[in-house]
Amino acid sequence: MTPSHPTVSSGRAPESGPVSAVRVGVIGAAGRMGKEVCHAVEQSPDLILAAALDIDDPLSRLSSAGVSVAVDFTTPEVVMSHVEFCLDSGIHMVIGTTGFSEERLGQVQTMLDRHPHIGVIIAPNFSFGAVLLMRYARQAAAFFESVEIIEMHHPDKLDAPSGTAQHTAQMISQARHEAHMGPPPDATVNAADGARGAMIDGVTVHSVRARGLVAHEEVLFGNPGEVFTLRHDSLDRSSFMPGVLLAVRSVESTPGLTLGLEPLLGH
Numbered sequence: 466m467t468p469s470h471p472t473v474s475s476g477r478a479p480e481s482g483p484v485s486a487v488r489v490g491v492i493g494a495a496g497r498m499g500k501e502v503c504h505a506v507e508q509s510p511d512l513i514l515a516a517a518l519d520i521d522d523p524l525s526r527l528s529s530a531g532v533s534v535a536v537d538f539t540t541p542e543v544v545m546s547h548v549e550f551c552l553d554s555g556i557h558m559v560i561g562t563t564g565f566s567e568e569r570l571g572q573v574q575t576m577l578d579r580h581p582h583i584g585v586i587i588a589p590n591f592s593f594g595a596v597l598l599m600r601y602a603r604q605a606a607a608f609f610e611s612v613e614i615i616e617m618h619h620p621d622k623l624d625a626p627s628g629t630a631q632h633t634a635q636m637i638s639q640a641r642h643e644a645h646m647g648p649p650p651d652a653t654v655n656a657a658d659g660a661r662g663a664m665i666d667g668v669t670v671h672s673v674r675a676r677g678l679v680a681h682e683e684v685l686f687g688n689p690g691e692v693f694t695l696r697h698d699s700l701d702r703s704s705f706m707p708g709v710l711l712a713v714r715s716v717e718s719t720p721g722l723t724l725g726l727e728p729l730l731g732h
């Protein structure tokens with residue numbers, strides 16, 4: 466990639482920057498999220514954007530640039546090979562790319578077992594608001610008979626439901642299971658294909674795709690006589706950056722696999 470970031474270096478350590486500055490490499494740097502990450506890193510005095518890679522760039526540039534933390538916003542098809550390269554090269558990872566099934570997470574864990582000092586943070590959503598929505602949804606889950614999730618995104622998104630919605634469904638499902646709750650009530654016998662959404666861990670998830678949207682999620686809880694709605698709207702990709710930067714600053718001191726931002730937020 467020929468980055469639009471003049472400070473990007475594919476070579477040795479730059480002359481400026483704090484001694485303890487973290488050298489960051491962005492994979493997927495020409496993408497919508499990658500560009501934002503490059504910008505956010507460049508604006509952070511304690512971080513150095515040491516490498517910005519996109520599809521045509523060899524991953525070896527991460528090592529030659531002395532990158533210690535790689536941030537990956539690419540595609541589910543390629544991200545696993547990036548994990549393999551980074552872990553074998555001793556590079557910590559912050560991953561926003563979606564598509565991490567249980568099977569994939571198991572593969573990452575197996576790779577990490579060979580490199581126990583390395584940290585990998587995989588978060589389906591780096592926005593603090595979305596993380597708090599998930600936290601509150603988990604808290605509310607045991608108090609409501611019904612629950613459905615509606616996620617709404619721009620129409621260029623490749624996967625559905627979103628990783629955030631799947632993660633939310635899993636957290637709600639776990640909370641309901643711990644509270645010994647059965648499935649939400651639903652008398653539907655006849656439904657057009659897809660009308661009732663996708664079933665994720667026993668929770669119905671509806672995916673809306675429309676021009677103008679960015680990333681939005683609603684969790685609708687229901688009981689007799691009351692409806693309780695949690696909603697979060699990411700209106701701009703900059704909303705993800707404080708979470709990405711928190712993960713970048715935390716990952717070197719958080720060895721092993723961390724799922725979601727929640728463990729980094731405290732109470």
Ligand code: NAD
Nearest residue numbers: 493495496497498519520538539543561562563589590591
């Ligand atoms: P995008 O299509 O705009 O960008 C992806 C970039 O990856 C492209 O520039 C593409 O050329 C590049 N790429 C593809 N293969 C590559 C390879 N082998 N090496 C290097 N670069 C490669 O997509 P986007 O909107 O930036 O989203 C990227 C990913 O992040 C998606 O999986 C998306 O769902 C996810 N996402 C996560 C969050 C979060 O908070 N976790 C937020 C938004 C998007």
